[in-house]
Amino acid sequence: MPDLHLYIGYRTVSSWSMRAWLPLAKSGQPFEETLIRYRLLEQKQLLREFSPTGKVPLLVHRRDGDEIKVWDSLAIGEYLADTFPEARLWPADPVARAFARSISAEMHSGFKALRDHLAMALLERMPKTIEDHQALAEIARVTEIWRQARDRWGRKDGGPWLFGHYTVADGMYAPIVTRFRTYGIAVDPICEAYMETVCADADFMAWEAQAEIDPPQEPLID
Ligand SMILES: N[C@@H](CCC(=O)N[C@@H](CS)C(=O)NCC(=O)O)C(=O)O
Numbered sequence: 001m002p003d004l005h006l007y008i009g010y011r012t013v014s015s016w017s018m019r020a021w022l023p024l025a026k027s028g029q030p031f032e033e034t035l036i037r038y039r040l041l042e043q044k045q046l047l048r049e050f051s052p053t054g055k056v057p058l059l060v061h062r063r064d065g066d067e068i069k070v071w072d073s074l075a076i077g078e079y080l081a082d083t084f085p086e087a088r089l090w091p092a093d094p095v096a097r098a099f100a101r102s103i104s105a106e107m108h109s110g111f112k113a114l115r116d117h118l119a120m121a122l123l124e125r126m127p128k129t130i131e132d133h134q135a136l137a138e139i140a141r142v143t144e145i146w147r148q149a150r151d152r153w154g155r156k157d158g159g160p161w162l163f164g165h166y167t168v169a170d171g172m173y174a175p176i177v178t179r180f181r182t183y184g185i186a187v188d189p190i191c192e193a194y195m196e197t198v199c200a201d202a203d204f205m206a207w208e209a210q211a212e213i214d215p216p217q218e219p220l221i222d
Contacts, residue, residue: 001032002029002030002031002032003061003062003063004024004029004030004031004032004059004060004061005031005032005033005034005059005060005061005062006020006021006024006031006032006033006034006057006058006059006060006076007033007034007036007047007051007056007057007058007059007060008020008021008033008034008035008036008056008057009035009036009038009056009057010035010037010038010039010214010217011035011122011207011208011210011211011214012120012121012122012123012211012214012216012217013119013120013121013122013217014056014057014120015120015175016055016056016057016072016073017056017057017073018171018174018175018178018207019057019073019074019077019171019172019174019175020057020059020073020076020077020171021033021057021207022170022171022174022203022204022207023076023077023080023081023089023166023168023171024059024076024080025203025206025207026087026089026166026171026203027080027084027087027089028084028086028087029084035214036056037217037218038055038056039217039218039219039220040218050069051069051071052069052071053071053072055071057071057072057073057076058070058071059071059076059079059080061079061083073108073171073172074104074105074108074168074172077089077104077168077171077172078168080168081168088165088166088167089166089167089168090167090168091153091163091164091165091167093153096152096153096163099148099149099152099153100149100162100163100167100168100169101169103145103149103162103169103172103173104168104169104172106145107172107173107176108172110138111138111141111142111176112134113132113134113135113137113138114135114138114139114142114176114179116135117130117132117135118130118135118179118180118182118183118185119179120175120178120179120182121182122178122182122208122211123208123211123212124182125181125182125184126182126183126184127183127184128183128184130183130185139180139185142173142176143187143188143191145173146162146173146190146191146194147188147190147191149162149163149169150162150190150194151190154194160193160194160197161194161197162194170198173198174198174204177194177195177198177199178199180195181195181199
């Protein structure tokens, strides 16, 4: 039985679960996963019993007789990067790493208008014109981040990710890529190429394939 166990939410809408799952897949470590259908009262109650926040994602790592719990997507990325350094989940260069951490934290704590106006709907395609000024500013900010990372580090490293090789930052922005795809947001060629990299990635496609198979989420409960 693998020592790592990740609890996730509905793959079509749980952007935070995707942000933890992708770096875990990229760590190369075997892991188990459990889908928590948190809209079902009994599953929500169960989740509250073992997740400190009652939310997903939650990583449980059995290690040296201990059971380490890490909740919150960004903390999971940090934990994986610390625990499995060979996976290089942050850039080695301190300046690139500072940038990667900053943009990951920025995603984690911001972009509220983007979340509100472009809700994650992984498998849907519903192009729309965004008119909200804040949402438009946040879309522009995301594309600025991608261009800066690709121009300064990604292309130099030779790989197709923000910093060349895969990092936690790519996981943090993957749900945004899906939102841009769902709502048909036009981006410049650098960002378009980056979005193609994300969508053609084997781990991303595995997540998406499972999302196709999972039953749809239940209606909202109080
Ligand atoms: N800041 C948290 C957010 C976690 C979060 O909001 N998870 C949602 C799913 S995407 C959840 O568990 N919702 C269930 C609920 O609130 O009942 C993180 O980064 O992991």
